[in-house]
Amino acid sequence: EAEVAQSPRYKITEKSQAVAFWCDPISGHATLYWYRQILGQGPELLVQFQDESVVDDSQLPKDRFSAERLKGVDSTLKIQPAELGDSAMYLCASSLQRDLEAFFGQGTRLTVV
């Protein structure tokens, strides 16, 4: 069964360091999302891609976060420098089209110390 792949599953980093997460969506899915889920809360959208283009990054803290999907397939989310408040689960999701259901990866659990 096709699934969204994310790596790493867990990441511990010191504050002020750089960290990167990788996501490989389901093959053929044009829409890709990055969500952040703080412990005890629901996921919140960080950025949405349609193919290689950013559709919505209004909630992405652009002073420290960046996201790219250069070839319209896999995607990387980067944080530099990491802050203690960035500790969260980072979820990647993809969908065939914008108006269809999103499939989620298992997430990357980030702990900033």
Added chain:
Amino acid sequence: AQSVTQLGSHVSVSEGALVLLRCNYSSSVPPYLFWYVQYPNQGLQLLLKYTTGATLVKGINGFEAEFKKSETSFHLTKPSAHMSDAAEYFCAVSDSGNTPLVFGKGTRLSVIA
């Protein structure tokens, strides 16, 4: 802008009892509504969705939900709880599929033997 309110951050039921998880939404256009389940340190798995048509939607694992426009609700039910149903449940809304999912804060379901 859309929003979701999940009433009750924690619900506890006995094994075999009815499960009822409440979700109310706000949307300026006809909504698409979703319920996702999340097990510890895992991604989100779609339980069911409502887009158009029949207002009673059946999903996986015996769950169902009913879209009630007059009450702006989309409550999740299951007639008989199993121990394996213990997890976090998230209700989400999208404006007719044209916007990314907006999630509620989640309801943690505990099932007591």
